[in-house]
Amino acid sequence: MHAWESIQASVDYIEEHLNEDLQIETLANVASLSPFYFQRLFNRLVNKTVFDYIKMRKLSKTSEILKSGNSRIVDIAMEYGFSSHSNFTRAFKETFGLTPEQYRTEPVVLNHFVKPDLILNYVMVNENVPLVTDGMVLEIFRRRLEQPRVFAGIEGEIPIEQLMGGETTGVAAGAKLWENFHKIKPRIPNLLPDGNELGALYLGNAKEGNCIYMAGAEIIPGTTAPGYQTFEMPACEYLVCGFEAENISQLYGDAVFKADKFMNRWLKQHQIRTAAFGVEMYYPPSQDAAYLEHWSIPEVDS
Template sequence: MHAWESIQTTLDLIEERLSEEISIDDLANTANLSPFYYQRLFKRLVNKTVMEYIKLRRLAKASEYLAENKSRILDVALSFGFDSHETFTRSFKKAYGLTPEEYRANSVKLNQFVKPELILNYVMVDEGVPLITDGMVIEVNRKKLSKPRTFVGLEGEIPICQLMGGETTGIAIAKELWMKFGRQKHNIPNQIPDGNDFGALYMGNAKEGNCIYMAGVEVEPGTSVEGYSSFELPAREYLVCGFEAENFDELVDSAVFKADKFMERWMKKHNLTTTDFAIEMYYPSTSEVAYLEHWIVPVPIK
């Protein structure tokens, strides 16, 4: 067994036991490692200490529960391994910038520290060969766009760190933008009936450390709507990373970060970089699967 496989086994175990007591000795024993070496290897592969990672995953699950249930905050805290209301509130505010009470009252979208799938850091596939892991399918192909496509929507400035592989926490600005756009989408004229919803990342006039994100919908060429931004996707060849997840929430909450990380490594392996924009192409979800594509312009590194 590879070292990363041992750590992945314990990541899976942690996820199953977030509401229970978890000891480092038990995790190390599961990984067939000494506690010292297990913690050292875990930090190297996950970029967090074991206990910090467990706390962040507990906060992620607790925040989901807070949004969906009316249980007392103390009961939620105790259910997810926090020993008091105060400890839970302090940890929650440090991670997300607001208290559990404020979160429940405002119902904002949050970025979570995503459970890693370490196989994506170590296994490589060729174009057209799907990689399957933990209910997720990733495949890299090329697509040639014969004519430009036009999209109209809302744009906002977001910190680049929020795009870094699901390793940051806080209010999810891109998700909040999608929620806002969803309430206004009916105002956009000339929508193409079978067109895609669309996300775009580009620098624009964003300040240092940030980028511009646009949430939009495909429209007839030449459409311009006052108060909304437009983006024309040029006709050319694109490198497309398509990925499936079991449902839409899983797709946008964790699969998207895992696919990003895999694609970054895939491009480096193939000596490629990209231009100054990247695209998210959304497809209708069903009860069985949700599907999303990332489109980029591949540029050989000289």
């Protein structure tokens, strides 16, 4: 068994026992490692100490319960091992920037510290070869766009750190932009019937530490959308990372972070540089799965 497989076994165990009192000795035994070496290896591969990681995942789980259920906040805190209501409130606010009471009253989309699939850090596949992991399928391939595609929508600045592979927490600025976009989408002129929605990332005039993110939808070729931001995908060859998840919630949450992280590692491994923008192409979900693609333009050395 590889070292990352041992740590993955402990990560999977943690996820299945989040409402229990998890001890280092138990987790080290799951990983078939000594407690000392287990903690060192876990920190190295997950970028968190064991107990910090457990706390982050517990808080992610409690946020789901707060949003979907009617359980008392103090009962949720006790079930997931927080010593008191105030202790839970302090940890929740330090992590997400708002209290559990505020979140329950006005639920927003949160960035969580995502449960890692360590296989994405250690297994590499060739183009056109699917990689299956934890309910998600990824595949990297090339696609040529023969004609430009234009999208119209709204844009805003988001912190670059929010793009760092599900390793930051707080209110998700990109999700708020999408929420606002869907409110105004029906007013955008010349939308292409059954066209894709698109999220585009580029530096633009964003202040340091931020980037511009545009949420938009495809418009009919040769038309315009006065009053809205536009983004054109030029006709050329693209490198595409397609990924499929079991449901739309997983796709827009954990999967998008994991696929982006895998794509960045794949590009570095193959020494491929890309143009200074990236595109998320969204497809309507089916009953069986949800599908999304990352598009980027590989640069050609002159």
